[in-house]
Amino acid sequence: MEGFRKFIKLGDERINVEEIVSYGIATDEDEDRYLYVMTKTCEDTFSYYEDDVDFDLEDKLSEMDRLLLI
Numbered sequence: 001m002e003g004f005r006k007f008i009k010l011g012d013e014r015i016n017v018e019e020i021v022s023y024g025i026a027t028d029e030d031e032d033r034y035l036y037v038m039t040k041t042c043e044d045t046f047s048y049y050e051d052d053v054d055f056d057l058e059d060k061l062s063e064m065d066r067l068l069l070i
Contacts, residue, residue, distance in 0.1 A: 008064060010046065011053055015039060023064055025057055035060055 007014040019039040027033050035057045037046040050057055 006067070008067060010035070010037065010048055010060065011055075013046065015046065017067055020064075020068065023061075023068075025061055033057060 006017045008017055008020075015037060016039075019041050020037060021040055022038040023036060025033060025035055033050045035048040035053075037048075039046070048055075048057070048060075
């Protein structure tokens with residue numbers, strides 16, 4: 001399995017972990033919390049609002065930390 005790419009599933013999307021340059025939890029101007037993911041190959045930031053997804057933002061952030069933090 002060493003040569004395979006690793007992906008993280010967020011909602012209905014799968015994002016290649018090697019392309020992630022930044023991620024975290026933020027709050028917009030309406031005080032709504034969301035998970036954001038920026039990648040090398042996409043001009044837009046992926047945003048996953050707490051009220052619109054079926055996963056817990058903190059759990060997903062922890063999962064990403066385990067995969068990506070050294």
